[in-house]
Amino acid sequence: MEIKIMKNILDRNQDKAREVRELLLSKKVLMVNLISSPGAGKTTLLERTCSRFCDEMKIGVIEGDITTDRDAQRLKKYNIPIVVINTEGGCHLDSHSISKALDSFDLDNVNVLFVENVGNLICPSQFDLGENFKVAMVSTPEGDDKPGKYPMLFREARAVLLNKTDLIPYTNFDLDCFRLDLQHVNARIPLFEISCIKGDGLSEWYNWMGEQIRI
């Protein structure tokens, strides 16, 4: 006997993501899901972004890490609420772990919540966390071919950050190839070419983030 089911396998995750989204909307919290490969510079970006915004608004961070709290330790100096989710080998965060983490925040005292997802370009893009939007980050040493190789992330994200532009002279990264590859996958998406270490391009990112927060 055949039993028709016809449903999304990740419905359970989707249902919880919807609950998270409704909760955040009611508390007027903007949640940003930051996705990149390991070592692309997510934590350095958050250090820079916290430094820029933490006097103006209340920032919270959820740090997704396979193990250790090293990223969270780096953000402690900003005196912001941080919750670490150790996935113990899991390659992505899901809406259930986010929902549980939210219990540890006083959401009436948070304006923006950054989620640093586990370093990975494929798996995290499949799992809706209930965020307002995803931001994709890549760094120049990874190569200029990432948008075409991981189209789902670059289609789903609302913005792309290209980090470590200061290293381009020391790599075979072709900036024009990268821009064209991204345009082919998602021509509408804003691209910020930055160096978190040198500070290049970050003011454009801050302006854009500021606009998203005000919306």
Add this chain to the structure above:
Amino acid sequence: MHEIRIAKDLFNIILAVAENAKLSKVTKVNITFGKMVQIVPEIFEFAFRETVRDSVANDAALDIEIAGIRLKCRNCGHDFQLDDNLFACRICNSYETDIIQGNELFIKSIEGE
């Protein structure tokens, strides 16, 4: 690696449906994966076999249909299959396209007795 998590969520659906229908054995599971979700069928099959071990679905065959990526142009309405990484309309060159097929992570049915 998301194959493992997806196999677990699939298994939970299979268990609930099998229990509800009072199946003693699930013989086949029919699913569709879109190309956008980048599931590797061999890895998924491995994850599935490990997940269903010693359950009612232990011997279930897995039928994975892979759905290609289809886009629809917002500008001219053209509907086309994506065979490369150029997400622009083939007729009017607009980049304003929507994915209408290719994001599936879908369980169609199970078979059992």
